[in-house]
Amino acid sequence: MPWRLLVPDLWVPGGDAIDLASLLACGIRCLLVDVDNTLAPWGQARLDEQAWQFVRRARESGLRVVILSNASPARRAWVAKLLGVPVAPRGFKPWPGSFVRAAALVGCRPHETAAVGDQLWTDVLGAKLAGMRAILVDPLDEREHALTRLGRRVERWLLRRMVRSGWVPAERLSARLTRRSRA
Numbered sequence: 001m002p003w004r005l006l007v008p009d010l011w012v013p014g015g016d017a018i019d020l021a022s023l024l025a026c027g028i029r030c031l032l033v034d035v036d037n038t039l040a041p042w043g044q045a046r047l048d049e050q051a052w053q054f055v056r057r058a059r060e061s062g063l064r065v066v067i068l069s070n071a072s073p074a075r076r077a078w079v080a081k082l083l084g085v086p087v088a089p090r091g092f093k094p095w096p097g098s099f100v101r102a103a104a105l106v107g108c109r110p111h112e113t114a115a116v117g118d119q120l121w122t123d124v125l126g127a128k129l130a131g132m133r134a135i136l137v138d139p140l141d142e143r144e145h146a147l148t149r150l151g152r153r154v155e156r157w158l159l160r161r162m163v164r165s166g167w168v169p170a171e172r173l174s175a176r177l178t179r180r181s182r183a
Contacts, residue, residue: 005128006120006158008136015039015054015116015137020061023114028133030108031058032088032099034117035069035079037139047082048140055083064106068098068115070122093117094126103132120155 012018015038023031036042039051058065067080070091080087088102103113114133117123118140127134 005125007128008120008124009114009133011136013138014048014050014140015058016050018054018116018135020058020063023133024061024063026133027112028063028114029112030064030066030103030106030114032066032068032102032113032115032127032132034093034115034119034123035067035071035076037118038116038123038137039067039079039083041140045078047079052083055085059085064108066102066105068093068102093122094129096126096130099126099130099132120158 010018015033033039033055039055040047055065065083065085067076067083067085067087068091069076069079069088070093071079073089076087076091086105088098088105090098092098099113099115100110103110110131113127113130114135115123115127115130116135116137118137120136124134124136
């Protein structure tokens with residue numbers, strides 16, 4: 001696998017740091033947004049306040065927002081209902097077909113879509129394989145599934161390599177590795 005498929009197009013602390021006008025100017029019409037540790041702390045029945053604001057701003061700017069997550073169907077549906085946005089019926093990230101189908105729910109094609117999430121292995125890789133832009137955000141909390149914690153070790157190593165190669169800005173790496181929680 002070419003490692004460039006894991007390089008995010010944008011890497012920000014959270015959704016509130018995404019310049020929505022720039023996305024619109026680049027032809028982005030749809031955002032596929034992850035749930036766990038992107039909109040809500042993993043396993044918790046509350047949404048992050050910044051997540052509420054991010055989704056509200058995105059919708060007000062004219063972007064279509066769809067929930068695409070590997071979280072349980074009940075959790076995906078709960079978040080989508082709270083936010084008033086559609087939900088992709090199956091996650092299966094990083095399988096690119098799930099990304100393409102999620103965008104199609106709101107009439108968008110891959111080149112008009114960006115995926116927003118906290119993981120290289122699911123969110124960034126899946127978006128890139130589907131021909132979409134990938135926006136990496138810092139996880140809301142360090143609590144997460146055991147397999148995700150294991151993947152984070154390799155992810156940190158890869159992000160360091162990306163910095164050394166000049167593929168991502170160095171200041172984002174230090175923030176991601178030292179910041180434990182926004183919640």
